[in-house]
Amino acid sequence: MRLSDLGDKEIVNLSNGSRHGQLANAELLFEERNGKIKAILVPDYHGKMSFLGGKDxxxxxxxxxxxxxxxIIIFEVQDL
Structure with missing residues (x-):
């Protein structure tokens, strides 16, 4: 699967069913030494506003x- 194929997928938390938008609106963090994906940064529209584009x-x-x-992309995190 190519990275461009992931863009339209909805991001959902398996733990509580919360939706976090589409991957196209997120940022990816990569490991510098090997290029593997380390994490996804999804916009937090429900949190406080920040100076970085108005969202955390x-x-x-x-x-x-x-x-x-x-x-869909399903992830499982308890503490969101």
Missing amino acids: FIQLPWSAIRKIGED
């Missing part, structure tokens, strides 16, 4: 991803 980000570790389906 929630960092989702790549290890929290449980399933990448046709239309």
Whole structure:
């Protein structure tokens, strides 16, 4: 699967069913030494506003991803 194929997928937390937008609106953090994805930064529209484009980000570790389906990316994090 190519990175461009992930853009339209909705990001959902398995723990509580919360939706965090589409991957196209998120940022990816990469490991500098090997280029692997380290985490996804998803906009936190429900949190306080910041000077960075008017939104804060929630960092989702790549290890929290449980399933990448046709239309959805499911992750599991308890503390969001």
